[in-house]
Amino acid sequence: MDGEPLPSPSYEGRGNHVHEVPVRPSAALKLAVIAAFRESGMTQTEFARRLGKAETEVRCVLNPSHPTKLAAMETALAVLGKRVSVSIMRFPWG
Numbered sequence: 001m002d003g004e005p006l007p008s009p010s011y012e013g014r015g016n017h018v019h020e021v022p023v024r025p026s027a028a029l030k031l032a033v034i035a036a037f038r039e040s041g042m043t044q045t046e047f048a049r050r051l052g053k054a055e056t057e058v059r060c061v062l063n064p065s066h067p068t069k070l071a072a073m074e075t076a077l078a079v080l081g082k083r084v085s086v087s088i089m090r091f092p093w094g
Contacts, residue, residue, distance in 0.1 A: 029073040030064055036080040037062060050079045
């Protein structure tokens with residue numbers, strides 16, 4: 001997926017009734033890290049330096065198929081000038 005466009009947020013609904021489709025927190029954070037990195041214009045080498053990690057570790061963080069711990073993605077987002085915000089919502093039937 002290197003360089004490919006990221007998927008757009010998906011929605012379900014008919015007519016004017018639109019609902020956000022929930023995703024796993026790990027998937028949302030992974031896509032947020034990749035998007036923020038691409039927006040930054042930073043090289044992987046520079047990103048690795050700022051994270052204090054090896055470039056091979058940074059490639060794993062930026063690989064959508066590679067599992068990455070939530071704390072590592074939160075740190076990566078902070079280096080990219082972003083922060084994580086979590087919303088807990090009630091199920092519609094709850």
